[in-house]
Amino acid sequence: MTGNMSRRRAIALAGAGAAGVAGVAAGAGALVRVATEHASADPGAASGAVPFHGEHQAGITTPAQDRLHFVAFDVITKDRARLVELLQEWTAAAARMTAGKDAGVLGAVGGVPEAPPDDTGEALGLPPSQLTLTVGFGPTLFRDAQGRDRFGIADRRPPALADLPHFAGDALRPEISGGDLCVQACANDPQVAVHAIRNLARIGMGVVSVRWSQLGFGRTSSTSRDQATPRNLFGFKDGTANLKAEDAGLLRDQLWVQPGDGPDWMTGGSYLVTRKIRMLIETWDRSPLAEQEQIVGRAKGTGAPLGRTGEFDDPDFAARGDDGQPVIAETAHVRLAHPAQNDGAHLLRRGYNFVDGSDGLGRLDAGLFFIAYQRDPRRQFVPTQTRLSRQDAMNEYLRHVSSGLFACPPGVRDGGDHWGRALFA
Amino acid sequence: MTGNMSRRRAIALAGAGAAGVAGVAAGAGALVRVATEHASADPGAASGAVPFHGEHQAGITTPAQDRLHFVAFDVITKDRARLVELLQEWTAAAARMTAGKDAGVLGAVGGVPEAPPDDTGEALGLPPSQLTLTVGFGPTLFRDAQGRDRFGIADRRPPALADLPHFAGDALRPEISGGDLCVQACANDPQVAVHAIRNLARIGMGVVSVRWSQLGFGRTSSTSRDQATPRNLFGFKDGTANLKAEDAGLLRDQLWVQPGDGPDWMTGGSYLVTRKIRMLIETWDRSPLAEQEQIVGRAKGTGAPLGRTGEFDDPDFAARGDDGQPVIAETAHVRLAHPAQNDGAHLLRRGYNFVDGSDGLGRLDAGLFFIAYQRDPRRQFVPTQTRLSRQDAMNEYLRHVSSGLFACPPGVRDGGDHWGRALFA
Numbered sequence: 001m002t003g004n005m006s007r008r009r010a011i012a013l014a015g016a017g018a019a020g021v022a023g024v025a026a027g028a029g030a031l032v033r034v035a036t037e038h039a040s041a042d043p044g045a046a047s048g049a050v051p052f053h054g055e056h057q058a059g060i061t062t063p064a065q066d067r068l069h070f071v072a073f074d075v076i077t078k079d080r081a082r083l084v085e086l087l088q089e090w091t092a093a094a095a096r097m098t099a100g101k102d103a104g105v106l107g108a109v110g111g112v113p114e115a116p117p118d119d120t121g122e123a124l125g126l127p128p129s130q131l132t133l134t135v136g137f138g139p140t141l142f143r144d145a146q147g148r149d150r151f152g153i154a155d156r157r158p159p160a161l162a163d164l165p166h167f168a169g170d171a172l173r174p175e176i177s178g179g180d181l182c183v184q185a186c187a188n189d190p191q192v193a194v195h196a197i198r199n200l201a202r203i204g205m206g207v208v209s210v211r212w213s214q215l216g217f218g219r220t221s222s223t224s225r226d227q228a229t230p231r232n233l234f235g236f237k238d239g240t241a242n243l244k245a246e247d248a249g250l251l252r253d254q255l256w257v258q259p260g261d262g263p264d265w266m267t268g269g270s271y272l273v274t275r276k277i278r279m280l281i282e283t284w285d286r287s288p289l290a291e292q293e294q295i296v297g298r299a300k301g302t303g304a305p306l307g308r309t310g311e312f313d314d315p316d317f318a319a320r321g322d323d324g325q326p327v328i329a330e331t332a333h334v335r336l337a338h339p340a341q342n343d344g345a346h347l348l349r350r351g352y353n354f355v356d357g358s359d360g361l362g363r364l365d366a367g368l369f370f371i372a373y374q375r376d377p378r379r380q381f382v383p384t385q386t387r388l389s390r391q392d393a394m395n396e397y398l399r400h401v402s403s404g405l406f407a408c409p410p411g412v413r414d415g416g417d418h419w420g421r422a423l424f425a
Numbered sequence: 426m427t428g429n430m431s432r433r434r435a436i437a438l439a440g441a442g443a444a445g446v447a448g449v450a451a452g453a454g455a456l457v458r459v460a461t462e463h464a465s466a467d468p469g470a471a472s473g474a475v476p477f478h479g480e481h482q483a484g485i486t487t488p489a490q491d492r493l494h495f496v497a498f499d500v501i502t503k504d505r506a507r508l509v510e511l512l513q514e515w516t517a518a519a520a521r522m523t524a525g526k527d528a529g530v531l532g533a534v535g536g537v538p539e540a541p542p543d544d545t546g547e548a549l550g551l552p553p554s555q556l557t558l559t560v561g562f563g564p565t566l567f568r569d570a571q572g573r574d575r576f577g578i579a580d581r582r583p584p585a586l587a588d589l590p591h592f593a594g595d596a597l598r599p600e601i602s603g604g605d606l607c608v609q610a611c612a613n614d615p616q617v618a619v620h621a622i623r624n625l626a627r628i629g630m631g632v633v634s635v636r637w638s639q640l641g642f643g644r645t646s647s648t649s650r651d652q653a654t655p656r657n658l659f660g661f662k663d664g665t666a667n668l669k670a671e672d673a674g675l676l677r678d679q680l681w682v683q684p685g686d687g688p689d690w691m692t693g694g695s696y697l698v699t700r701k702i703r704m705l706i707e708t709w710d711r712s713p714l715a716e717q718e719q720i721v722g723r724a725k726g727t728g729a730p731l732g733r734t735g736e737f738d739d740p741d742f743a744a745r746g747d748d749g750q751p752v753i754a755e756t757a758h759v760r761l762a763h764p765a766q767n768d769g770a771h772l773l774r775r776g777y778n779f780v781d782g783s784d785g786l787g788r789l790d791a792g793l794f795f796i797a798y799q800r801d802p803r804r805q806f807v808p809t810q811t812r813l814s815r816q817d818a819m820n821e822y823l824r825h826v827s828s829g830l831f832a833c834p835p836g837v838r839d840g841g842d843h844w845g846r847a848l849f850a
Contacts (some may be wrong), residue, residue: 051572067642074787115713115714116714117725121659122659122660122778123656125656137736176782186652190642191642191643193778198710205711210783210789211783213780213789214784218614227812228550230552231546231548233547234545234546235542235622281545285627287541300542355494355640356782358638363635364635366623385590403789
């Protein structure tokens with residue numbers, strides 16, 4: 001029975017144990033000890049668990065969950081062994097939390113009555129909620145801004161992890177860009193995603209420091225044909241032409257790093273680009289519908305490419321209207337971003353909407369936290385964004401304020417494997 | 426059939442209409458016109474609708490939804506008639522959106538092909554999601570910071586809407602405090618809550634300006650006995666002793682403004698206090714469990730008051746341990762906040778957790794957006810918070826960074842009524 005116990009049941013037991021010794025320091029370990037039971041397996045459901053171990057990391061082709069907490073860390077230790085130890089601890093905690101358990105016993109603190117709890121507790125009683133935790137390594141982990149090879153891995157930096165160029169119009173804020181490490185937490189309950197990031201940060205105290213973090217809601221892309229296409233804050237369906245989990249051939253060509261692409265430790269991994277894109281929604285909301293549709297290149301209602309009738313109809317980029325003008329404008333977003341117009345370059349997008357309060361100028365601070373996975377940013381994100389940044393009619397309503405690039409290694413195979421094992425081997 | 430059509434169906438029709446005229450400005454009104462149909466009624470379900478009209482405003486005793494978008498506005502017009510007109514427009518839009526419809530046709534823009542859409546679109550296809558919209562009027566609406574009676578209502582300011590005093594330890598940021606008007610949007614889908622606030626802001630352009638706004642998740646209180654008590658970011662159950670919808674006698678005594686309490690326009694209303702409380706969670710996470718439980722006065726597992734066994738057991742404030750010390754410390758949060766220790770003063774709390782990214786110092790910017798409704802803050806929130814601010818052991822881990830006070834009028838009775846009708850009559 002204990003082998004199949006939910007977080008809710010575990011905490012009820014833990015509480016019963018703790019109540020008898022309430023207020024007595026010697027009993028404080030009871031919560032920690034008991035609340036480490038297994039979550040009930042409920043795969044497939046929105047509240048169920050997504051397997052943590054596998055060939056690839058979860059959280060990439062996993063059907064996009066509804067909520068995001070993304071964090072970028074700076075490594076503040078100079079001690080390579082300590083960093084590797086943290087990656088081991090994180091892997092163990094990630095395996096536990098994605099299964100709906102607490103962050104677990106990680107070292108000596110677990111059984112000591114006067115020690116802090118091994119888990120912060122705010123997700124106790126909540127199901128796994130399809131939590132996935134996906135790790136990535138930033139360029140500065142290999143060689144920092146001062147050019148130092150802090151951890152002896154500079155020669156393992158993949159050529160594909162080349163710093164992104166400056167794009168036209170970029171208004172990047174360095175303090176919310178980059179990072180040595182990142183973790184993407186996606187779940188159907190924000191409390192579960194926040195709990196996971198918070199506990200990883202807690203476990204990393206003294207080794208890493210939170211550089212920036214971002215919450216998101218309302219996935220803006222589908223990553224599976226089973227999902228309906230959601231809408232972004234411009235009110236348009238977003239991600240219709242996204243790379244999807246069912247596209248096995250395209251995933252191999254466009255998403256997963258293949259043998260020979262670069263260093264072996266990245267084979268089976270993927271490169272992640274994040275862009276925080278502020279949307280000037282008040283200005284957008286004042287634009288006529290027809291203008292909005294011209295900018296996007298799709299009908300706002302159906303999501304169909306202009307001139308076609310169904311959302312998934314292929315756009316006809318050659319079509320011209322009675323006035324001789326292209327039905328889909330030369331500067332329309334759908335034209336410039338489409339794989340057919342970018343030498344077949346696809347991206348697997350799984351971005352989220354964000355609202356970070358207001359900006360002090362009477363406007364909501366809102367937009368899209370863009371997330372895209374790919375086999376090689378030099379052939380995929382970079383040329384596509386170069387084109388978009390120069391020509392996209394939508395740029396008038398967008399500001400790119402944060403940028404991140406990370407090498408996400410392949411999946412953790414089993415309990416003996418850990419995040420970064422091959423990189424630091 | 427049209428009388429019972431969901432947002433999803435409406436937009437499908439709208440799209441079909443729009444596709445035939447794609448790219449043609451003359452057809453741009455089609456989306457607007459068609460996408461104004463009725464949502465299917467699905468009351469009770471998490472995706473259903475909460476009635477907008479009634480004796481009291483919804484969003485107070487309504488079982489707390491999972492997500493929040495709260496906004497405070499400054500009124501930037503000097504024209505009383507324009508302000509009243511906006512309140513009428515907002516009421517119509519709120520009635521529509523809480524029923525799962527779009528923000529609707531509000532004036533001349535609706536049918537004009539080259540006008541902006543009447544709705545921003547990002548909630549099209551989404552159910553009502555128990556959206557509630559609750560309006561409040563701040564002290565500065567009655568008399569601004571310069572002492573001006575801008576709208577001829579200074580003599581209608583209720584005595585209970587007295588500016589909050591400075592509390593010990595307050596670290597309030599004026600730019601995210603106060604406001605002439607507020608709207609609390611609660612829903613089970615953040616996209617629905619954000620959509621509602623954004624459309625109210627859009628409708629209010631030129632009349633009001635967003636002063637500050639806050640997103641929240643994971644309700645931190647129950648407002649009904651049917652709800653399980655959730656956990657805050659300290660990992661503790663929060664709101665166990667909250668005023669609940671089933672406590673009819675207490676609601677009359679403690680929540681709803683009664684005849685004779687003040688100006689008639691507030692009878693049936695309630696006063697709202699908001700406090701954005703940053704939690705220093707990294708410091709908290711380093712505290713031993715026993716110390717955390719002493720500070721809160723409850724067991725972390727069950728939520729039971731120390732020395733008792735069940736979450737809903739009454740705390741025994743007189744009990745002493747073998748060492749002669751109180752089982753629940755004199756400085757414990759549960760003691761200082763409990764109605765029994767505050768002349769019976771109850772609050773109806775319906776706060777939310779927040780994470781606003783990180784603070785630039787390697788920490789998450791996270792905490793509790795505290796929301797409390799009450800009959801008279803002078804007898805309820807103010808004395809309770811005065812006591813807490815001076816003695817609560819938890820203060821070491823808290824910073825109050827924003828504060829708001831609003832008079833929330835009674836409910837809108839029917840289609841002929843509107844927000845602020847009695848106040849501006």
